[in-house]
Amino acid sequence: MTTHSRLPQERHLATEIPGPRSRELLARKQAAVPGGIGTTLPVFVTRAGGGIVQDADGNSLIDFGSGIAVTSVGNAAPRVVERVRRQVEEFTHTCFMVTPYESYVQVCEKLNELTPGDHEKRSFLVNSGAEAVENAVKIARHATGRQAVVVFDHGYHGRTLLTMTLTAKNLPYKHRFGPFAPEVYRMPMAYPYRWPTGPERCAEEAAAQTIDAIEKQIGAENVAAVVIEPIQGEGGFIEPARGFLPRILEFCRANGIVFIADEVQTGFARTGKMFACEDEGIVPDLVCTAKGIAGGLPLAAVTGRAELMDAVHVGGLGGTYGGNPLACEAALGVLETIEAERLVERAEHIGSVMLPRLRALAERHDVIGDVRGRGAMIAIELVEPGTKKPNPAVTAEVVRRCHAQGLVVLTAGTYGNVLRFLPPLVIPDHLLEEGLGILEKAFSEI
Ligand code: PLZ
Numbered sequence: 001m002t003t004h005s006r007l008p009q010e011r012h013l014a015t016e017i018p019g020p021r022s023r024e025l026l027a028r029k030q031a032a033v034p035g036g037i038g039t040t041l042p043v044f045v046t047r048a049g050g051g052i053v054q055d056a057d058g059n060s061l062i063d064f065g066s067g068i069a070v071t072s073v074g075n076a077a078p079r080v081v082e083r084v085r086r087q088v089e090e091f092t093h094t095c096f097m098v099t100p101y102e103s104y105v106q107v108c109e110k111l112n113e114l115t116p117g118d119h120e121k122r123s124f125l126v127n128s129g130a131e132a133v134e135n136a137v138k139i140a141r142h143a144t145g146r147q148a149v150v151v152f153d154h155g156y157h158g159r160t161l162l163t164m165t166l167t168a169k170n171l172p173y174k175h176r177f178g179p180f181a182p183e184v185y186r187m188p189m190a191y192p193y194r195w196p197t198g199p200e201r202c203a204e205e206a207a208a209q210t211i212d213a214i215e216k217q218i219g220a221e222n223v224a225a226v227v228i229e230p231i232q233g234e235g236g237f238i239e240p241a242r243g244f245l246p247r248i249l250e251f252c253r254a255n256g257i258v259f260i261a262d263e264v265q266t267g268f269a270r271t272g273k274m275f276a277c278e279d280e281g282i283v284p285d286l287v288c289t290a291k292g293i294a295g296g297l298p299l300a301a302v303t304g305r306a307e308l309m310d311a312v313h314v315g316g317l318g319g320t321y322g323g324n325p326l327a328c329e330a331a332l333g334v335l336e337t338i339e340a341e342r343l344v345e346r347a348e349h350i351g352s353v354m355l356p357r358l359r360a361l362a363e364r365h366d367v368i369g370d371v372r373g374r375g376a377m378i379a380i381e382l383v384e385p386g387t388k389k390p391n392p393a394v395t396a397e398v399v400r401r402c403h404a405q406g407l408v409v410l411t412a413g414t415y416g417n418v419l420r421f422l423p424p425l426v427i428p429d430h431l432l433e434e435g436l437g438i439l440e441k442a443f444s445e446i
Helices: 020-032 078-090 102-114 129-144 161-166 199-218 244-254 276-280 325-340 343-364 392-404 429-445
Strands: 045-049 052-055 060-063 121-126 148-152 184-187 223-228 258-262 286-289 300-305 368-374 377-382 410-412 418-421
Touching: 060 429, 078 325, 102 121, 102 300, 102 325, 121 129, 129 148, 129 161, 129 223, 129 258, 129 286, 129 300, 148 199, 161 184, 184 199, 199 244, 223 244, 244 258, 244 276, 325 343, 343 368, 343 377, 343 429, 377 392, 392 410, 392 418, 392 429
Parallel strands: 148 184, 148 223, 223 258, 258 286
Antiparallel strands: 045 052, 052 060, 121 300, 286 300, 368 377, 377 418, 410 418
């Protein structure tokens, strides 16, 4: 496995974390940037690549976050850098809606080919995950002539008015930002670990409750779309109980409801499949992608059935920067990298290294209530021992210790009690092992 990164693939702590230079920059940040923009780990980055993030004090940290599932091909991945470098010298922007260019079309052709299903598809490009989800809902409403949108407990879809409304969690995403968009209905998520009657009955009962609520409270014929993450990301890496997604999809098909898969966090090899929907053979009507698509350049997409996508009138979709030529070149570099470095298999490999070690860790520490995830999208859920009561305090303490040892880890979950791991897929094995070692040590110290 080559990472082709210029950075030495070694953790190195030159100062405490954060070091003096980062602390100085943090003070400037606090004076210049509103407090609403949080900071998970206040080291200021100067370079990153492979499985390493280097900071302004010369510390090299192990990256288990990928900038929230974005730099799956690694930071400054060579094929991405090369293409962007060439493009930036040719032209930087024309607006695809004014005078188009080939790379945008190439990205769309690739998305049409790679996303689940062999039906005729169309794609278009926007700038962020939220923008993709928002556009998918616009298309579903336009194509069906219906208004209601169904979403799920623990779902996360963005921070714009509509996508914030689609998002489940109040703090920090929605608190005092209302009023919210109308015609959004939330249903129970098939969350196996927390399903009241146990994981075996979870899929069937959650689907039955959802369908009943749609029929009784909204009316299936009023529903434009169901929007769901095939594995919930911010909500805590919740894999819906097997059978839930197929049942919901079947109900959508039978009732003319557009099934929108939000693959923003799960897409592009992250889960050991190109798209997480493939795991249960789900073929969505519309797929939203972002994050891993362009190695960190802002790009997102909506891909879907040609008849739905083409239903919208000319000029009904767009945006100034959507599918910027630099971002398109980056996406082409990402897709080449995924193929050339076999990153789908690599994600599976990462899961096969992480899951057994985390399960063994859970055996030793009863504060770990659940270990879950697929590929390189793995999480542990922390509880008060002997119960399922969420334990955000210990979660924060483990994170603090990992950060101090130079391991970038993130939390997630409605209750803030999930530690999630999203290493770049090009992380070398020795860094993966070392990172897990730091995590294990943090648990044995508390
Ligand atoms: N859908 C499934 O995971 C973004 C949020 C970070 P944007 N998740 C990271 C934060 O706190 O703002 C996300 C997602 C899913 C949509 C989005 C939204 O994507 O690119 O952040 O708009």
